[in-house]
Each structure stands twice: as C-alpha cells, then as structure tokens.
Amino acid sequence: MAVPLVRSRLLTFSIKPLTSVVSSSPRSSPLYHIRTMTSTTKDASSQSDIGKMKTEADGSFKRAASSFRNFIENDGKFPPEKGRYHLYVSYACPWATRTLITRKVKGLEDFIAVSVVSPHMGAQGWAFKSADPSWADADDDTEHPNFQHVKELYFLADQNYGGRFTVPVLWDKKLDTIVNNESSEIIRMFNTAFNHLLPADKAAIDIYPEAHRQEIDSINEWVYDTVNNGVYKSGFAQSQSAYENACKDYLVGNTLTEADIRLFVTTIRFDPVYVGHFKCNLRDIRHGYPNIYLWMRKLYWNNDAFKSSTKFDHIKEHYYWSQTLVNPSRVVPAGPVLHIEPL
Numbered sequence: 359m360a361v362p363l364v365r366s367r368l369l370t371f372s373i374k375p376l377t378s379v380v381s382s383s384p385r386s387s388p389l390y391h392i393r394t395m396t397s398t399t400k401d402a403s404s405q406s407d408i409g410k411m412k413t414e415a416d417g418s419f420k421r422a423a424s425s426f427r428n429f430i431e432n433d434g435k436f437p438p439e440k441g442r443y444h445l446y447v448s449y450a451c452p453w454a455t456r457t458l459i460t461r462k463v464k465g466l467e468d469f470i471a472v473s474v475v476s477p478h479m480g481a482q483g484w485a486f487k488s489a490d491p492s493w494a495d496a497d498d499d500t501e502h503p504n505f506q507h508v509k510e511l512y513f514l515a516d517q518n519y520g521g522r523f524t525v526p527v528l529w530d531k532k533l534d535t536i537v538n539n540e541s542s543e544i545i546r547m548f549n550t551a552f553n554h555l556l557p558a559d560k561a562a563i564d565i566y567p568e569a570h571r572q573e574i575d576s577i578n579e580w581v582y583d584t585v586n587n588g589v590y591k592s593g594f595a596q597s598q599s600a601y602e603n604a605c606k607d608y609l610v611g612n613t614l615t616e617a618d619i620r621l622f623v624t625t626i627r628f629d630p631v632y633v634g635h636f637k638c639n640l641r642d643i644r645h646g647y648p649n650i651y652l653w654m655r656k657l658y659w660n661n662d663a664f665k666s667s668t669k670f671d672h673i674k675e676h677y678y679w680s681q682t683l684v685n686p687s688r689v690v691p692a693g694p695v696l697h698i699e700p701l
Contacts, residue, residue: 402509405483405522425521426536427543430551436530436537438551440469443537444501445544446508446527448484449669450477450676452623453541454526459619460545462663465560469552473497475508475525477676483523484508493675501531511536542578545616565616573610577617581624607656618657625654626668629694631677635684644699659701670697 430436430443445461447454461470474497476490487496489506499505502514509523515536528537528544538544546566553561566574609617624632625643632638644651657664678690 402513402523405509405520425519426515426539428537429543430528430537430547436533438555439532440552440555441471442530442532443470444529444531445470445472446475446499446511446525446529447472448475448477448525448676449667449672451525452627453524455623455667456541456619457526457528457544457548458667459622459663460548460565460616462666463565463614463619463661464548464552464563465556466548466552469555470548471500473499473501474672477672477679479676479680482507482509484525493672495669501529542616542620545619549616563614565614565619567611567613567615570610570615574615574617577609578620581617581621607653609653614661622654622657622664625650626658626664626698627673627677630670630674630697634691635677635681642694644694655698655701658698 428436430438432438436443445457447458449455449458458472461467461472473486474495475484475486476493476496478485478490478493480490482489485496485507486505487493487498490496499511502510505511507523508525508527511527511529512519512521512523514534524539526541526544527539528547529535530537538547549563549565608614609621628638628643633642641647643654658668659665674690678685679688682688
C-alpha cells in the first residue's frame with residue numbers, strides 16, 4: 359500500500375504548484391513553454407501557406423469564420439484597461455486596417471500598442487521583422503521576442519488551433535492569449551469599451567450610433583459580400599463582383615460611421631491591386647465610379663486616421679509578392695500613378 363500512497367503524494371505535489379504558476383504568471387508556466395515549442399515544431403503549412411489554400415468543391419472561395427470571438431467588457435474576462443491589450447496588424451490587409459483606423463479615430467494609441475508584420479506572406483504566413491528583416495518598417499513581436507510569425511500567437515493561445523493565421527489579432531498581455539481576431543467585432547469594441555477612460559471628445563465619437571444601426575448593418579451586408587470579400591472571391595475563383603455607387607461624404611447620415619471604414623479599406627486597394635492582381639478590371643474606381651472615388655479621396659485627404667493607416671508599399675508588396683497562386687513571378691507593378699489623386 360506504500361507505493362500508491364507515494365504516487366498520490368507526488369501527483370498532488372506536482373499539480374498544485376503548476377496550477378498556482380499558471381494563474382499568477384502565464385509565461386512562467388511549463389505549459390507556456392510546451393505550447394511555445396509546439397508552435398515552432400508543428401507542421402502547419404496547410405494553415406499558413408496561401409498557395410495551399412483550399413476552395414469549395416465547385417471551385418469557389420469561401421472565407422472561414424474567425425475563431426476567437428471574445429469581447430473587452432466591464433466585469434468580463436477581458437476588462438478595459440489601459441496598456442493591457444496589443445494589436446497585431448498588416449498595413450497590407452484591409453481587415454486589419456479597419457482596426458487601425460478605428461484605433462486612431464477613437465484616440466486609443468496610448469491604450470493599445472501595435473505591431474506591424476511584413477507584407478511578405480510566405481509559406482509560414484505573416485512574418486515579424488525577425489523573420490523578414492528585408493522590410494524596414496515591419497516590427498518584431500515585443501511581447502514575445504522569440505516569435506517570428508503570427509502563427510506562433512495562435513498556437514500559444516490554442517495548441518490545437520486548426521484555422522488560418524489571420525490578422526488583425528487583439529492580444530491580452532495579462533492572460534497571454536487572443537481576445538478576438540474578427541475585425542468587425544474589434545472595431546466595435548474600440549468604439550465603446552474604453553469610453554469611460556477616454557477624454558470627452560474621443561468618448562463622444564460613435565461610429566455605430568444607435569439611431570443608424572439598421573442602415574449601417576444593411577450597408578455592411580452588401581459591402582462585405584460584394585466589395586470587401588467580393589474582390590477575393592473574384593481573384594481566387596475567377597468570378598466577378600458587383601459594386602455600388604456612393605454619392606455622399608459619408609455612407610450613413612452626415613457623420614463618419616463604421617460603414618465608411620469597412621468600405622474604405624477595400625476601395626483604397628482596388629486600383630493599386632485588385633484591378634490587375636485579382637482581374638477585377640471591368641472598371642477601376644477612379645474612372646468607373648466617380649462618386650465612390652470622391653468619397654474615398656475625401657476620407658483619405660481630410661482624415662489622417664485613413665491616410666496614416668494606408669501604406670501603399672505594404673499593400674502592393676504583400677499581394678503581388680505573397681499570393682504566388684495569382685502572381686507566380688512576384689513582380690510588383692509600378693502603377694497606378696498616382697496611387698490616389700488629390701482632391
């Protein structure tokens with residue numbers, strides 16, 4: 359009877375310190391190091407290599423739903439705190455750019471730090487500067503100095519993660535895990551979650567006002583299907599997308615809303631990339647949709663949140679270099695000249 363007793367004591371002894379360590383400091387836990395090691399040794403090329411991307415049986419492209427859908431909210435697992443959260447983005451990615459614009463519009467630069475990945479999406483997916491030093495204004499992962507790719511964040515959060523390694527990623531530095539990787543939900547968190555901590559002028563900005571939500575949701579629905587995701591369906595599946603005109607400074611009412619942000623990130627990429635790269639060349643924005651083009655230029659030139667979040671070199675380098683399924687030569691076109699014309 360002595361042996362089972364010893365084993366029982368050993369088991370009790372080994373579990374309790376581990377539980378204590380995990381709850382007080384995630385990075386010092388043995389589980390942290392196991393998960394980190396897994397992220398660097400596991401073959402995840404089917405999740406990271408865009409050249410191995412799978413389409414539907416009929417050849418169509420269907421975007422998978424985001425996997426991490428938690429929210430920053432008072433009295434929740436992820437409460438609003440200054441400096442607690444970190445945002446991982448690519449200037450090339452329209453979905454990530456939504457979050458950059460909203461972060462600046464709401465004045466959250468001092469609340470949520472940002473790391474920008476290289477526009478080169480290779481076989482390992484989005485890379486930090488340590489893995490791709492060729493891109494000068496990419497960043498290293500300051501939260502995890504040994505990490506080289508975004509995929510390592512996903513495996514640290516869930517070692518059995520089976521989806522794609524997308525940006526944006528909203529990261530909780532305290533719990534060392536992903537809060538959310540769905541841009542439409544992140545921008546709504548940024549819109550309201552920190553209001554009680556912000557100056558009054560920034561707290562008063564509301565990009566999803568109650569009075570216009572039904573109209574915003576309606577616009578978002580067609581913008582996502584025919585514009586935001588439409589260019590990808592066209593580029594990867596050889597289909598065509600339908601595009602709508604807009605004729606006002608803003609899409610809803612007479613104020614900036616999330617509907618403007620969500621449409622802008624695709625239209626600003628349309629002429630430099632989607633016309634040629636994704637073969638969406640029935641018309642370009644500047645010549646085929648003058649009202650949309652005027653609306654887009656007003657946002658770009660009159661609101662620095664849009665201009666400062668748009669890096670045309672990152673955008674073009676990413677699509678033409680990374681998506682070899684569409685552009686095997688990786689040659690990056692010089693035009694259009696200008697990328698966006700003045701007002």
